Amino acid sequence: MLELSNIEVAYGDIIAVRKVSMNIGALEVVALIGNNGAGKTSILKAISGLHPLRSGSIRFMGNRIDNLPVHKIAARGIIHVPEGRKIFSSLTVRENLVMGAYLVRDRRAIVRELNHVYDLFPILRQRSSQPGGTLSGGEQQMLAIGRALMAQPKMLLLDEPSLGLAPLLVDKIAEKIVEIAAGGLPILLVEQNAKIALEISQRAYVLETGAITLEGRSRELLSNETVRKSYLGET
Numbered sequence: 473m474l475e476l477s478n479i480e481v482a483y484g485d486i487i488a489v490r491k492v493s494m495n496i497g498a499l500e501v502v503a504l505i506g507n508n509g510a511g512k513t514s515i516l517k518a519i520s521g522l523h524p525l526r527s528g529s530i531r532f533m534g535n536r537i538d539n540l541p542v543h544k545i546a547a548r549g550i551i552h553v554p555e556g557r558k559i560f561s562s563l564t565v566r567e568n569l570v571m572g573a574y575l576v577r578d579r580r581a582i583v584r585e586l587n588h589v590y591d592l593f594p595i596l597r598q599r600s601s602q603p604g605g606t607l608s609g610g611e612q613q614m615l616a617i618g619r620a621l622m623a624q625p626k627m628l629l630l631d632e633p634s635l636g637l638a639p640l641l642v643d644k645i646a647e648k649i650v651e652i653a654a655g656g657l658p659i660l661l662v663e664q665n666a667k668i669a670l671e672i673s674q675r676a677y678v679l680e681t682g683a684i685t686l687e688g689r690s691r692e693l694l695s696n697e698t699v700r701k702s703y704l705g706e707t
């Protein structure tokens with residue numbers, strides 16, 4: 473469904489991503505794991521059009537998208553949930569969610585999606601008239617994911633959804649990601665928390681200083697010695 477072929481991303485002279493090829497199928501959760509600065513966010517920004525490619529190509533549902541502006545890529549159905557949530561603090565939870573549906577014309581569809589998000593995250597229904605900035609970190613992450621769902625995405629790009637969350641909340645967010653994927657939405661999940669990412673994905677890529685060094689079934693990577701030592705903190 474999404475295919476990255478030999479992409480390179482650079483910031484001036486610094487090459488952050490080197491010849492990366494990846495693919496995500498229609499019914500998959502695919503994880504991209506790697507340490508700080510490995511280039512994970514740069515790959516997501518390249519997919520969603522926030523940063524241009526230096527070389528290579530990106531195809532979505534058979535068509536090239538790497539030459540399109542951000543809003544057109546979003547309109548094709550690729551919705552990016554950025555690291556650090558980036559919700560609108562002074563807008564209410566409901567207003568934040570409705571903002572996510574800016575591409576949806578049909579008002580009934582917006583109400584339907586809103587109810588769908590509230591069913592998935594009941595806490596957001598309870599907090600619907602509260603300013604987004606007053607939510608806890610975990611609730612803000614739910615809001616960021618909920619806002620992305622309001623756009624009726626065909627694929628989600630999630631950047632570090634577990635960042636800064638207590639372990640119990642990480643588990644809760646992970647459960648929700650599994651639930652969303654089970655509804656038929658493919659997800660590219662970027663995580664520094666390799667354990668959780670490998671537990672909830674079917675396949676994964678390991679990124680080191682801008683290049684893919686390992687890829688395979690997540691279950692197999694969980695027992696791979698290099699992954700265990702370098703990413704799962706085992707000795």
Ligand code: ATP
Pocket residue numbers: 483486487488506507508509510511512513514515555664
């Ligand atoms: P993290 O988990 O810390 O966000 P990451 O794997 O997502 O890391 P990137 O944010 O993609 O990594 O960064 C990859 C490399 O590109 C790093 O060396 C980083 O310093 C560099 N980089 C990222 N953004 C810029 C920028 N705007 N200007 C210059 N260099 C940048």
